[in-house]
Amino acid sequence: MGLQAYIEKRKKDKELLVMAHVVCGYPSFSDNMKELEIMSATGVDIVELQFPFSEPSADGPLFVKANEESLKSGTTVDQCFDFMKQVSERFSFKVLMMGYYNTAFRMGEELFVKRIKEAGGSGYILPDLPVEESSNLHAISEREGIEPIILMTPTSSDKRLAKLGEASRGMVYAVARKGVTGSKTNMSDDVIQLVKRCRQHTSVPIGVGFGISSKADMDFLRGSADLAIVGTAALKIWEESREDGLTKFFEELMA
Amino acid sequence: MDIFDFSDGREGYYGEYGGVFLPEILHSTIEELLACFRECKADPKFWKDYVTLLQNYSGRPTPITHLENLSRQLGGAQIYVKRDDLNHTGSHKVNNVMGQGLLCQRLGKRRVIAETGAGQHGFATATMAAKFGYDCRIYMGAVDVARQRPNVFWMENLGAEVIAVEDGQKTLKDAVNEAMRDWVTNMADTHYILGTACGPHPFPEMVSWFQSIIGIEAREQMLKQVGRLPDRVYACVGGGSNAMGIFQGFFDDDNIELIGCEAGGHGVGSYMHSARLAYDDASVGVAQGYKTYFLQNDQGNMNETHSVAAGLDYIGINPIFSYLWEQGKVRFEAATDSEVKEALKLTMRTEGLIPALESTHGFVTAIKEAPSMRKDEIILINQSGRGDKDIFTIADALDDSKWKSFIGGKADQYRSEPD
Ligand SMILES: Cc1ncc(COP(=O)(O)O)c(C=O)c1O
Numbered sequence: 001m002g003l004q005a006y007i008e009k010r011k012k013d014k015e016l017l018v019m020a021h022v023v024c025g026y027p028s029f030s031d032n033m034k035e036l037e038i039m040s041a042t043g044v045d046i047v048e049l050q051f052p053f054s055e056p057s058a059d060g061p062l063f064v065k066a067n068e069e070s071l072k073s074g075t076t077v078d079q080c081f082d083f084m085k086q087v088s089e090r091f092s093f094k095v096l097m098m099g100y101y102n103t104a105f106r107m108g109e110e111l112f113v114k115r116i117k118e119a120g121g122s123g124y125i126l127p128d129l130p131v132e133e134s135s136n137l138h139a140i141s142e143r144e145g146i147e148p149i150i151l152m153t154p155t156s157s158d159k160r161l162a163k164l165g166e167a168s169r170g171m172v173y174a175v176a177r178k179g180v181t182g183s184k185t186n187m188s189d190d191v192i193q194l195v196k197r198c199r200q201h202t203s204v205p206i207g208v209g210f211g212i213s214s215k216a217d218m219d220f221l222r223g224s225a226d227l228a229i230v231g232t233a234a235l236k237i238w239e240e241s242r243e244d245g246l247t248k249f250f251e252e253l254m255a
Numbered sequence: 256m257d258i259f260d261f262s263d264g265r266e267g268y269y270g271e272y273g274g275v276f277l278p279e280i281l282h283s284t285i286e287e288l289l290a291c292f293r294e295c296k297a298d299p300k301f302w303k304d305y306v307t308l309l310q311n312y313s314g315r316p317t318p319i320t321h322l323e324n325l326s327r328q329l330g331g332a333q334i335y336v337k338r339d340d341l342n343h344t345g346s347h348k349v350n351n352v353m354g355q356g357l358l359c360q361r362l363g364k365r366r367v368i369a370e371t372g373a374g375q376h377g378f379a380t381a382t383m384a385a386k387f388g389y390d391c392r393i394y395m396g397a398v399d400v401a402r403q404r405p406n407v408f409w410m411e412n413l414g415a416e417v418i419a420v421e422d423g424q425k426t427l428k429d430a431v432n433e434a435m436r437d438w439v440t441n442m443a444d445t446h447y448i449l450g451t452a453c454g455p456h457p458f459p460e461m462v463s464w465f466q467s468i469i470g471i472e473a474r475e476q477m478l479k480q481v482g483r484l485p486d487r488v489y490a491c492v493g494g495g496s497n498a499m500g501i502f503q504g505f506f507d508d509d510n511i512e513l514i515g516c517e518a519g520g521h522g523v524g525s526y527m528h529s530a531r532l533a534y535d536d537a538s539v540g541v542a543q544g545y546k547t548y549f550l551q552n553d554q555g556n557m558n559e560t561h562s563v564a565a566g567l568d569y570i571g572i573n574p575i576f577s578y579l580w581e582q583g584k585v586r587f588e589a590a591t592d593s594e595v596k597e598a599l600k601l602t603m604r605t606e607g608l609i610p611a612l613e614s615t616h617g618f619v620t621a622i623k624e625a626p627s628m629r630k631d632e633i634i635l636i637n638q639s640g641r642g643d644k645d646i647f648t649i650a651d652a653l654d655d656s657k658w659k660s661f662i663g664g665k666a667d668q669y670r671s672e673p674d
Contacts, residue, residue: 054423054556055542057432058278058439064422077554101276102541106555127278128541153280160282178280179440
């Protein structure tokens with residue numbers, strides 16, 4: 001089942017789905033697995049596995065540290081794909097590759113897409129790859145049934161959103177605000193307006209991400225977005241209070 | 256040759272190198288910048304104002320000096336030096352910075368940010384911001400803050416905020432990442448003054464355009480002062496802005512050889528260097544907004560780099576050079592840390608010049624090649640900066656005991672002062 005159909009089906013039972021994030025190999029792959037078990041048990045719908053990169057210029061401090069530490073401990077792209085395979089076999093949520101374009105570029109776009117497919121992934125998010133540079137990768141992805149997740153942002157003009165909308169498959173990642181991952185987003189009418197603008201240009205489901213950290217944020221997004229994307233907040237909780245904290249965090253979020 | 260004529264190709268691409276690889280959130284900012292830059296480049300008044308500003312503020316045109324003693328000693332080609340070290344703030348970086356400062360006025364932004372390695376670009380940016388009245392923040396790797404304290408001192412006293420970046424390798428590339436993070440947050444009122452001919456389009460073209468003033472002057476000066484053009488032109492290459500600057504004056508002369516001098520650090524095979532094209536260790540990748548040769552591993556993660564010169568200690572190279580290198584238009588060589596120290600001593604003693612450690616890389620290669628050239632052949636070296644800022648590094652390298660006891664004495668004096 002494609003990502004869009006999966007999201008639409010899950011939405012029959014709940015109005016707002018949740019997409020969560022782990023940085024592969026940070027703090028360790030075994031910790032990642034524990035986090036994912038909790039995510040699965042609490043009903044997370046999609047998970048993005050971030051492949052660490054040495055120059056994570058779109059990430060905030062906590063993910064920067066996570067990328068750096070993971071690489072320092074020796075994490076390789078092969079390990080990330082192996083992990084993706086284990087994860088997709090073990091859990092029922094959908095799995096996406098998230099990372100920077102150089103990871104795909106170095107191995108070759110063809111192989112990159114094939115390896116996601118072999119590892120049971122549904123798609124990928126490459127925030128530093130603009131749509132102008134994506135035509136070859138998107139064509140390969142289309143052929144292999146792997147979905148490129150397009151990002152739409154508050155600074156995108158309507159003309160730009162139309163172009164992005166044309167390229168969108170599976171779901172769209174709406175970036176709630178300017179800045180990098182991590183800091184808190186003040187959920188305001190701007191976010192609702194952004195989702196509305198995005199919907200005018202795409203028919204795929206829309207996830208809202210950047211700075212989502214609480215049940216209040218979820219309540220705010222319900223009825224507007226299809227998915228809430230939770231990144232840094234979950235890692236922060238894991239670092240502070242491990243299994244207990246993370247379980248409580250997702251339970252409260254879903255309540 | 257107009258490498259900036261994109262009418263037959265893709266805008267912002269030099270062969271397969273260059274492009275724009277940025278988060279979507281910056282798309283409109285880059286479009287805005289590109290439109291403003293196109294307007295400036297098409298406006299003769301803009302260039303005229305730019306040249307006037309540099310004449311009145313920075314002492315341009317910088318002269319060309321004949322190194323008679325060194326040429327005689329080496330016994331080969333006549334060596335001339337383009338003196339961009341004589342700029343205000345001590346390096347060619349001020350050319351680009353003043354240009355982007357004027358452009359920033361047209362953009363209507365009130366805050367500027369910059370990355371810096373050696374601190375020369377940060378120093379120039381802080382100076383420009385003070386003059387134009389912009390708020391200014393400089394990102395600098397913590398390792399570089401430690402080795403280039405004098406520039407940090409000036410930046411702060413000029414009113415800029417200097418942020419020591421503690422991520423990654425704590426050098427130039429990490430400062431670039433941090434500046435990008437600031438920019439994706441504050442682009443509405445902030446212009447990112449990138450300091451070299453790297454990064455996403457239009458930065459390589461824009462920085463090269465501002466730096467072309469070096470080559471325009473040098474060509475005229477050679478013809479007027481020496482009566483002919485040089486046979487070879489040497490410049491150090493970090494990101495590649497001073498080299499692009501001087502080389503552009505000679506791009507259309509087929510018989511002039513252009514030589515880019517990279518940081519060989521500890522040498523071939525050491526993996527402790529910043530030679531992207533001169534050595535075999537780099538490969539094509541995409542990072543920090545553009546596609547070029549990077550010092551990276553087979554997974555696409557960047558390798559550690561090293562150079563005694565902080566301003567050359569960088570993973571990537573100007574995409575224009577990747578292309579020109581492939582086309583055989585520019586030759587690349589590397590100078591090691593120890594060769595740089597020797598060449599610096601020689602240049603100081605024979606000519607009374609103190610080139611920056613960065614610029615000295617160009618001297619190394621020229622000094623190696625001059626003896627095998629004829630006496631009527633001419634070499635031109637771009638002295639991109641002066642070495643005063645490097646006093647701590649140079650004193651360490653020369654193991655200067657009088658300097659050490661002076662610093663020791665100063666330290667004792669500060670420690671004994673009441674807080
Ligand atoms: C004096 C000097 N020369 C050269 C460079 C290297 O930069 P680029 O290759 O852009 O000229 C620097 C950078 O800090 C510098 O300070």
